[in-house]
Amino acid sequence: MPENSRKAMLEVLRLTDAQQQQLAALALQPGPDRRALSEILTPEQQEIVRLHHRLVRAWQAVQRNDG
Known part of the structure; x- marks a missing residue:
C-alpha cells in the first residue's frame, strides 16, 4: 500500500x-493473519478496511480497462 494511502487509512x-x-x-x-487482525480492530474498523479493499480493487480494474 502506498505511504499516503496507508496514512489516510490510519487516520480514518x-x-x-x-x-x-x-x-x-x-x-x-x-x-x-486475518484472525489476529479481527481481534485488534473493532467491527466498524473492520468494515472500513473491507470497503477500502473493495474500492482499491475496483479502481485497479478501471485502470486496467482504461490502459
Missing part, C-alpha cells in the same frame, strides 16, 4: 495507541 480508522502497538507487532509476524 482512528486507531487507539494500543491498537497501533498491536498492529505494529502483528506486522513483524510472517504472513497475513
